[in-house]
Amino acid sequence: MGKVYIVGAGPGDPDLLTVKAWRLIQQADVVVYDRLVSPEVLELIRPGAERIYAGKHEGEQSQAQERILKLLLEYGRRPKRVVRLKGGDPMVFGRGAEEWAFLAAHGIETEIVPGVSSAVAVPALAGIPLTFRGVAASFAVATGHCREGQLTDWTRYAAVDTLVILMGVENRASIAAQLMAAGRPPATPAAFIENGSTPRERIVTATLRDVAEGRVEVQPPAVFVVGEVVSIRQQLAPGAGLESVSGTKLPGSSGLRVALTEIERRGFMSVEYSPADVVPRRLKAWPNRR
Ligand SMILES: C[S@@+](CC[C@H](N)C(=O)[O-])C[C@H]1O[C@@H](n2cnc3c(N)ncnc32)[C@H](O)[C@@H]1O
Numbered sequence: 001m002g003k004v005y006i007v008g009a010g011p012g013d014p015d016l017l018t019v020k021a022w023r024l025i026q027q028a029d030v031v032v033y034d035r036l037v038s039p040e041v042l043e044l045i046r047p048g049a050e051r052i053y054a055g056k057h058e059g060e061q062s063q064a065q066e067r068i069l070k071l072l073l074e075y076g077r078r079p080k081r082v083v084r085l086k087g088g089d090p091m092v093f094g095r096g097a098e099e100w101a102f103l104a105a106h107g108i109e110t111e112i113v114p115g116v117s118s119a120v121a122v123p124a125l126a127g128i129p130l131t132f133r134g135v136a137a138s139f140a141v142a143t144g145h146c147r148e149g150q151l152t153d154w155t156r157y158a159a160v161d162t163l164v165i166l167m168g169v170e171n172r173a174s175i176a177a178q179l180m181a182a183g184r185p186p187a188t189p190a191a192f193i194e195n196g197s198t199p200r201e202r203i204v205t206a207t208l209r210d211v212a213e214g215r216v217e218v219q220p221p222a223v224f225v226v227g228e229v230v231s232i233r234q235q236l237a238p239g240a241g242l243e244s245v246s247g248t249k250l251p252g253s254s255g256l257r258v259a260l261t262e263i264e265r266r267g268f269m270s271v272e273y274s275p276a277d278v279v280p281r282r283l284k285a286w287p288n289r290r
Pocket residue numbers: 011012036086087088089090091092093094116117118119122165166167168193194195196197198220221222223224
């Protein structure tokens with residue numbers, strides 16, 4: 001019998017793999033990978049290893065998943081080290097738990113290797129913290145893609161400070177309209193980060209109203225972030241404008257204005273945490289990625 005490792009590949013940049021994922025990818029006999037695993041990560045697979053693409057095409061979700069489970073079972077029964085490689089973290093909208101449960105039910109030794117989820121890392125790399133003292137004390141991660149015949153009740157999410165929507169590109173206008181209908185102000189800042197952490201990364205900022213009115217051009221995969229924290233990007237990513245796609249300046253709440261004024265006054269990020277938690281860094285010295 002072999003062993004199957006269900007491994008998170010992170011958002012794309014190989015430097016964001018965990019040390020364990022990096023080691024396993026290079027040691028694997030077989031790598032079964034998803035569509036969202038970046039070419040840069042796939043380059044790490046050792047030349048003699050078998051690579052199997054298990055991406056799904058539109059409309060073949062359930063058959064594809066059955067096919068993948070059968071494949072994992074077949075390889076897991078051989079004396080091989082199998083890496084089941086998934087974008088981000090396997091347990092965040094990744095069906096990692098389903099595959100683990102299936103393999104366990106068939107007596108295949110399985111280990112999970114968590115990955116850096118795009119939900120948190122992609123906004124962070126774009127200079128958008130999901131929480132920020134005085135501005136956002138909660139966040140939720142939701143899927144923007146519903147099963148046929150099912151509708152997401154966006155009123156449940158409207159009150160969350162920061163909302164992160166994965167798989168939300170296609171339904172973006174309707175999601176934004178429903179959040180507004182549920183009480184989120186039309187001027188709420190929003191951002192889409194396409195292909196985060198890869199050389200193909202692209203960031204678009206907008207207001208919720210712009211998104212609802214179809215003014216945002218964006219391609220999947222993208223993380224859709226809604227909330228005041230989007231405006232903090234201006235402080236963390238030097239050179240980043242805070243314009244919405246419609247050309248207006250993104251507004252911020254009074255909480256955000258107080259927090260940003262405080263940063264400007266002090267010249268560095270929070271100093272109230274212990275030095276072990278946060279090393280204050282001068283804004284001028286803030287590293288500009290890429
Ligand atoms: C099926 S979900 C898988 C999420 C993954 N398990 C994770 O933890 O990141 C796929 C969605 O994740 C988001 N996503 C994953 N990688 C991304 C990236 N590098 N840049 C932007 N969005 C990404 C997109 O919203 C995409 O539609």
